[in-house]
Amino acid sequence: MNLKKSFYLMDRIFLLFMLMVILLMALFFYVISLALNQGISLFLLLFTFLITIVFYLSYRWIYIPYKESNKVLRLFADGYIFKGVFDLRVHFNHESFLAMQKFKEIIDTKELIEGSKKHAEYLALQNQINPHFLYNTLEGIRSEAIIEGVESIANMTEALETFFRYTISDMDKLATLEEEISNVENYCTIQRFRFGEKINFKIECPEDQDREVFQAKIPKLTLQPIVENAVFHGIEPKMGEGIVTLKVLATPRRLLITISDNGVGMEEEHVHLLNDKLKGASLTYIKKDKKTGGIALLNVNNRIKLLFGDEYGIYLYSKAGAGTDVEITLPLILEEKR
Amino acid sequence: MKEEILRIANVTRILDGITYLDNINFNIFKGEIMGLIPLDNHGKSQLIELILQNVSIHFGRIYFDDQLVNYYEHSSMTKNRVYLIDKETNLIQDLRVMDNICVLNHTFHDYIIRDKRLQKKTDELLKQLGIEIDTEQYVSELSLIEKAIIELIRAVANGAQLIILNELSNFLSIEELSFFQKLLLYYTKQRISFLYMVNHHEEAFKICHRVALLEKGRIIKIIQEKDYSEASLRPYILSFTHHSVADEQNNQAGILKYQNLCAENLKKINFLVKKGECLTILDMNNRGIQDIAEIINGFLPPVSGKILVGGKEIPWAKERNLLLNGVAYIPENPVPKTLFYDISYLENLTFLIDRKLKRSIIGKKVLRSIKEEYRALAGAEIEATDLWRLEMKSLYNLVYFRLLLYKPKVVFIMQPFSQADMYLRGRIIELIKMLKEKEIAVVILAVSISDTLKVTDRLLIMEDGKLAPSSHQFKDLPSFVPGYQE
Numbered sequence: 001m002n003l004k005k006s007f008y009l010m011d012r013i014f015l016l017f018m019l020m021v022i023l024l025m026a027l028f029f030y031v032i033s034l035a036l037n038q039g040i041s042l043f044l045l046l047f048t049f050l051i052t053i054v055f056y057l058s059y060r061w062i063y064i065p066y067k068e069s070n071k072v073l074r075l076f077a078d079g080y081i082f083k084g085v086f087d088l089r090v091h092f093n094h095e096s097f098l099a100m101q102k103f104k105e106i107i108d109t110k111e112l113i114e115g116s117k118k119h120a121e122y123l124a125l126q127n128q129i130n131p132h133f134l135y136n137t138l139e140g141i142r143s144e145a146i147i148e149g150v151e152s153i154a155n156m157t158e159a160l161e162t163f164f165r166y167t168i169s170d171m172d173k174l175a176t177l178e179e180e181i182s183n184v185e186n187y188c189t190i191q192r193f194r195f196g197e198k199i200n201f202k203i204e205c206p207e208d209q210d211r212e213v214f215q216a217k218i219p220k221l222t223l224q225p226i227v228e229n230a231v232f233h234g235i236e237p238k239m240g241e242g243i244v245t246l247k248v249l250a251t252p253r254r255l256l257i258t259i260s261d262n263g264v265g266m267e268e269e270h271v272h273l274l275n276d277k278l279k280g281a282s283l284t285y286i287k288k289d290k291k292t293g294g295i296a297l298l299n300v301n302n303r304i305k306l307l308f309g310d311e312y313g314i315y316l317y318s319k320a321g322a323g324t325d326v327e328i329t330l331p332l333i334l335e336e337k338r
Numbered sequence: 339m340k341e342e343i344l345r346i347a348n349v350t351r352i353l354d355g356i357t358y359l360d361n362i363n364f365n366i367f368k369g370e371i372m373g374l375i376p377l378d379n380h381g382k383s384q385l386i387e388l389i390l391q392n393v394s395i396h397f398g399r400i401y402f403d404d405q406l407v408n409y410y411e412h413s414s415m416t417k418n419r420v421y422l423i424d425k426e427t428n429l430i431q432d433l434r435v436m437d438n439i440c441v442l443n444h445t446f447h448d449y450i451i452r453d454k455r456l457q458k459k460t461d462e463l464l465k466q467l468g469i470e471i472d473t474e475q476y477v478s479e480l481s482l483i484e485k486a487i488i489e490l491i492r493a494v495a496n497g498a499q500l501i502i503l504n505e506l507s508n509f510l511s512i513e514e515l516s517f518f519q520k521l522l523l524y525y526t527k528q529r530i531s532f533l534y535m536v537n538h539h540e541e542a543f544k545i546c547h548r549v550a551l552l553e554k555g556r557i558i559k560i561i562q563e564k565d566y567s568e569a570s571l572r573p574y575i576l577s578f579t580h581h582s583v584a585d586e587q588n589n590q591a592g593i594l595k596y597q598n599l600c601a602e603n604l605k606k607i608n609f610l611v612k613k614g615e616c617l618t619i620l621d622m623n624n625r626g627i628q629d630i631a632e633i634i635n636g637f638l639p640p641v642s643g644k645i646l647v648g649g650k651e652i653p654w655a656k657e658r659n660l661l662l663n664g665v666a667y668i669p670e671n672p673v674p675k676t677l678f679y680d681i682s683y684l685e686n687l688t689f690l691i692d693r694k695l696k697r698s699i700i701g702k703k704v705l706r707s708i709k710e711e712y713r714a715l716a717g718a719e720i721e722a723t724d725l726w727r728l729e730m731k732s733l734y735n736l737v738y739f740r741l742l743l744y745k746p747k748v749v750f751i752m753q754p755f756s757q758a759d760m761y762l763r764g765r766i767i768e769l770i771k772m773l774k775e776k777e778i779a780v781v782i783l784a785v786s787i788s789d790t791l792k793v794t795d796r797l798l799i800m801e802d803g804k805l806a807p808s809s810h811q812f813k814d815l816p817s818f819v820p821g822y823q824e
Contacts (some may be wrong), residue, residue, distance in 0.1 A: 068412055071411060072410070210339060251340055251341055253404065279348050315348075322559070322573035
């Protein structure tokens with residue numbers, strides 16, 4: 001980053017503005033004394049009135065929008081917001097407005113989404129296995145298992161194959177909530193071969209909730225990484241039965257999905273740190289060591305924010321020994337609306 | 339499909355460098371009673387202010403009725419259609435009920451006030467709810483429950499879509515609260531939403547559809563109705579243990595005795611409290627305990643009956659000097675009422691000691707000795723030259739340490755846990771136990787039971803100014819007492 005070499009333009013404007021205010025005040029006092037001497041109170045009154053209006057307008061039209069725009073830029077620089085910076089209430093001038101729009105157009109969040117998406121694939125696969133080779137091999141194992149009458153191996157292989165097919169193909173598309181849940185169920189089936197009855201998966205939906213909500217579109221691989229997190233970081237280190245619950249709730253505009261586990265939970269400061277990161281969208285986490293944790297959450301959060309805007313994303317509730325709730329907020333996109 | 343009336347998303351509010359609300363996230367649906375339990379009171383009043391008015395925030399977004407009303411870039415300072423019901427009423431005391439409901443209303447645009455029309459409208463509103471309050475009565479003549487009901491009706495008549503209820507059980511008795519909650523349920527059917535702020539989860543679990551826990555300005559958990567249980571809350575709350583001393587006291591003589599005491603709202607009150615015992619008088623309809631407090635403070639003469647302290651009758655003429663006879667009183671919310679912020683900690687602590695020692699000038703040696711004795715309890719705070727910088731917990735310590743030092747025979751405490759957050763309530767329990775350990779008898783006057791169970795040895799239930807015939811050991815409380823769970 002270039003270091004500051006001279007006064008910023010706005011600082012220069014501010015300095016000159018203050019100089020003008022001082023001159024104006026001097027002129028004002030001169031006019032007051034002149035008017036008092038010559039007894040022209042009407043002129044004095046009018047002048048005072050105009051000065052008041054000028055100051056008021058300077059405050060409302062210049063000072064407040066300047067402060068607000070500065071705040072937005074600062075929040076952008078700190079990583080709190082991403083898209084909000086393109087939609088300032090008052091732009092500095094027409095050229096800066098055009099420049100911002102161009103900037104928005106160039107970025108169009110494409111590269112960031114790409115980066116994020118690739119990382120999701122990476123997280124899902126964790127290695128460079130050729131997918132078709134994998135499908136064929138799994139299908140082969142399944143056939144052998146059926147012939148030999150070992151149903152459990154056949155079922156497990158089928159679940160694994162379906163899971164990989166869904167995970168690897170068509171990352172660009174939005175999937176329905178139903179497909180996403182089905183993928184999570186597949187994932188849980190595979191995990192149950194390892195953990196047995198220790199892992200249970202439940203879906204909850206209010207009785208008055210329209211079933212149509214399961215056809216709502218959400219980004220692919222939104223739920224599975226979070227369920228995986230719940231299994232590995234919440235339930236695996238815990239003694240006794242683990243339950244992962246997926247709650248779905250829709251409002252006319254939003255889809256709220258909460259994934260809860262009754263696992264070991266997290267320390268307060270870790271939750272606070274993660275929630276702070278989840279407020280904004282950035283790709284800095286990709287460069288960092290994976291061991292810092294929460295990468296899957298950050299990845300899903302980023303994809304949601306980049307696709308739908310800063311007002312959507314993930315929020316975390318957790319306490320050591322009390323399990324974790326991950327609340328995912330998405331826009332409600334139903335087929336007919338598209 | 340559920341509709342949201344309020345949505346607070348990632349809101350951070352910083353005032354004078356202090357983060358009061360830290361990345362807060364929660365929503366309230368239309369027709370929902372959302373509970374909010376502030377575990378430490380940090381950020382509670384700032385949250386209320388923020389919901390009432392779109393004041394400046396550091397970050398986040400607030401949506402009211404699906405409209406973005408406040409966000410990080412611009413806060414319009416406009417007010418939302420939200421009403422706050424608190425112990426301090428917002429009604430105009432010197433106006434009649436119907437004026438408060440109909441005239442002080444955004445929808446009232448008449449130039450001439452027509453009493454008959456107003457009365458008819460107000461009567462209709464009250465009739466719908468099955469409430470009998472004289473609408474021509476002045477607000478100042480109403481009881482606390484009547485004021486709360488009128489505020490609720492006024493809020494709805496004013497078009498409020500969300501009503502914040504701040505610690506109702508601090509000023510409503512169990513019966514009153516139960517009636518008021520029925521009204522809330524009636525209004526939820528009309529899609530009015532409520533944010534029910536309460537210190538006790540037992541109360542919240544009874545009425546709320548969901549409950550949020552607020553700690554250090556953060557929402558740390560939202561509990562769904564189906565998950566309501568002590569177990570689900572255990573990781574978040576402090577556990578207060580109780581050690582009964584009642585059995586040890588059975589053979590001790592009573593230190594304070596009320597014999598057939600009658601007053602305006604007291605009907606032949608008889609009770610006895612022993613050394614080191616904690617007795618709770620639970621007033622089901624919030625009438626009698628106020629009279630007991632007024633008699634102790636000498637504002638209300640009893641109509642008949644006797645008060646015996648250590649077997650000696652105290653004539654009412656000396657009631658004002660009950661302290662000299664060993665009876666002390668801690669009012670509700672005692673810090674602003676009993677402490678002097680501009681004098682030192684030690685001066686506050688020794689405020690009553692002149693009466694104990696029966697001399698007006700206290701020697702330096704005595705003061706030094708007290709200072710050293712209480713340094714072990716109060717720590718470095720004992721050196722404080724004023725009380726302005728002390729935390730609420732330290733101020734409560736001071737209120738109770740003063741009585742530990744004075745060592746009266748009996749202490750009456752009015753609603754000790756009122757307005758106290760969870761951590762403070764834990765400390766108050768410890769302080770009451772310290773009084774008991776010093777063999778001071780404690781009488782708690784309460785309208786809600788909750789935390790008093792953690793220290794009380796015996797419970798007396800008062801209904802319509804009469805005490806129920808038998809007392810209850812804390813182990814066998816009647817099932818109707820709210821807040822009591824096995």
